[in-house]
Amino acid sequence: MTALGFLYPGHSAEDDYPRIEQLLGSDIRVELSHTDVGEDARRVDALRAVGSAARLAEGVEELRLAGAETAVWACTGGSFVHGWEGAQEQVRTLARLAGTPASSTSFAFVHAAREIGARRVAVGATYPDDVAALFADFLRAGGLEVTGLCASGIVTAAEAATWGEEEVLTLARAADSADAQAVLLPDTALHTAAHLALLEKALSKPVLTANQVTVWEALRLTDRRVNAPSLGSLFTREPLVQV
Template identity: 50%
Template sequence: MTRHTVGIIYPDHAAEDDYAFAAGLLGVEFPVAHIYGTDLHAVPELLDLGSPGKLAGGAAHLATAKPDALVWACTSGSFVYGPDGARRQVEQLSAAAGAVPTSSTSFAFVQALRVLRTTRVAVAASYPQDVSALFVEFLAAAGVDAVSFTGAGIETAAQVGTLTSGEVLDLAAAADHPDAQALVVPDTAMHTLRFLRELEKHVGKPVLTANQVTVWEGLRLAGVKVVRPELGTLFEEEIDHGAR
């Protein structure tokens, strides 16, 4: 039986153990290559973090794993480039990885929302307000309306990684809006995979989190079909592999 591999390029250290949890649950390898920079949630630092040279270094580190797909697991380090820049970022990363199917967490959100036929969301962001607003703009360019968004103002990814499940639940509930079809939680530095169903029950609607959609997008690109309801509404049915 073939065991698939989805390579994850991850900034610094915060919630990368979510991918080890996913590997154990799904029977898919999720090797993580770390790239490093200042983990400040600020535009100049995020642009540097997602630069072609750093991402190419991550791809090189994963080359021996021979991944079936590759995902840049940093929402803010992709949407900060805007839709066109984020697309070029993915294309350059794919080329550096030898044409491996490649995406980023920002595009994973867009694809997941499209599959769920969701166009109105509430955004529970951990970032400062100005960075959170750039994510809202990224979604808007894809036809998704953020009916509300909250920027929690947490300055670094390391701080986000220390949030407890209770704190994440509180953040989610505070950001929700009755007009939103789903709640979006965009930071890969935030632990969420172990309590996604609790999150959805807490707000009473589908919840998409950064590490969840990153895993889902990698599986989609690798052509792996999986149903795992414990990972939320997004994993309740076999994914559609039609569009990449």
């Protein structure tokens, strides 16, 4: 049994995680520890506060007690707003607190895109324009080319959590471009686990979503590979040899 640990801010789309656990259909256990959101606002200052060391420390003990083998900060906005170097320091802090390998959703997107061989990506973000632009900057710092950026202007996680299949598909289609090798939807407050097969069929290319890549990243940290086609192309590929 492999126990994957996640720190998830608040309560928005956390039910994606038990769904993903079920779809993995293997000896994988998903352990979720909730951290305090504070102010639910998609502003840079509020997002930086969400991902502070003090907030992360709140949930680490629960993961330890659960026997989690990883600690992944399941929050995109609360990591990339610190920039590439700041997000790396955040992960190092989390690893020290948890005593396990650690990462975050923002790095998961970069690693997942590399895994499927997607160097050119389009982004469909629920965030306001300025926050979405910071995510695009983060991806570029990770060596990816952003071919298009669509921002929906949602200012709270609570609102993003109300979106269903139709809204998610509309966002993905609006973000897509002909030269993009994959479409990225970077909000862990957005329910996407149930829609991955539909999204990839509609766009005819890989779609990477926040909660999906977060779980994949935790598996990567434990050197586990699980074939789960219902979770999209990311979960059906052998690892690429990087050169």
